[in-house]
Amino acid sequence: METSVSFLSSQYSFEKTIRLINESKASYIHVDVMDGLFVNNVTPFNRNMLDILKRSKKPKEVHLMTLHLKEFIDVFLCIEPEYMIYEFEATTNHENLIKYIKNKNCKVGMAIGPITDIALIEPYLKKIDMVLVMAVIPGYGGQKFLIETLDRIAYLQKIREEKRLDFLIQVDGGINDKTYAYLKDLSLDRVVVGSYVCKSANFDKQIEKLKV
Ligand code: DX5
Ligand code: ZN
Numbered sequence: 001m002e003t004s005v006s007f008l009s010s011q012y013s014f015e016k017t018i019r020l021i022n023e024s025k026a027s028y029i030h031v032d033v034m035d036g037l038f039v040n041n042v043t044p045f046n047r048n049m050l051d052i053l054k055r056s057k058k059p060k061e062v063h064l065m066t067l068h069l070k071e072f073i074d075v076f077l078c079i080e081p082e083y084m085i086y087e088f089e090a091t092t093n094h095e096n097l098i099k100y101i102k103n104k105n106c107k108v109g110m111a112i113g114p115i116t117d118i119a120l121i122e123p124y125l126k127k128i129d130m131v132l133v134m135a136v137i138p139g140y141g142g143q144k145f146l147i148e149t150l151d152r153i154a155y156l157q158k159i160r161e162e163k164r165l166d167f168l169i170q171v172d173g174g175i176n177d178k179t180y181a182y183l184k185d186l187s188l189d190r191v192v193v194g195s196y197v198c199k200s201a202n203f204d205k206q207i208e209k210l211k212v
Contacts, residue, residue, distance in 0.1 A: 002190040003197075004028035004030040004061060004193070005024070005193060006031075006032055007030075009141030014049055021203065026203070028058060029060045029061070031060055031061065031081070033076065035066035035072070038065050050078055054078060054080055059081075059082045061082060061085060062083070064085065065087055069086050081106055083108070083129065085132050087113065087138065088112045088116060088121055095127075098128060107130065110124060110132065111134055111138070113134050114136065114148065118152045125160075129168065133171045134149075134173055135174050135175070135179075136172075141194040142194070142195045146173075150182055153186055154186075157186070157187060169187075170191065172192035175196060176196040184212070193207075
């Protein structure tokens with residue numbers, strides 16, 4: 001299973017955290033973006049931070065927890081992400097947004113909050129590249145993994161198999177060595193991990209524990 005590291009709650013400075021992720025065995029850098037509207041929290045990004053992300057060796061995925069999606073997409077294109085992930089609940093015009101992201105040459109990820117009916121995203125599954133299953137209420141790092149997430153992953157796997165689709169399934173929130181034990185035998189593609197890695201002295205030691 002691949003690991004995407006979120007630097008949202010790190011014990012190190014932004015610069016040092018990105019350097020440590022780049023030097024680690026992580027597969028992706030997960031860039032959480034919050035606007036204080038869709039979620040209460042706000043993540044400030046300045047030009048220097050965007051430049052550092054752009055220059056990073058690892059591929060990036062942007063996780064927008066915002067309204068005004070097109071504006072945020074346009075801002076974060078400059079870091080050249082492989083995936084642009086938006087929250088299903090933040091818009092009603094999915095067809096339009098999916099096209100918009102594809103036209104910018106990014107893969108499309110759809111994140112779904114833990115209390116949204118997962119069946120609602122079914123019509124879009126053939127058009128997107130990834131589902132980000134939120135295992136916490138979006139907004140903060142360091143929250144507890146919601147166990148109901150397991151049923152939601154099973155539902156997506158069933159549809160993916162039945163309909164022979166090829167979207168990735170990725171889980172975000174509350175992942176550590178204990179909660180990973182629930183996930184390791186599922187055919188998940190990637191996990192997002194934040195505080196478990198970024199609040200540790202040795203990033204690779206933690207990432208390794210999420211691979212066995
Ligand atoms: C939550 C964010 C997550 C979060 C993960 O709203 O989308 O990416 O930072 O952090 P941990 O692993 O600490 O839950
Ligand atoms: Zn995230």
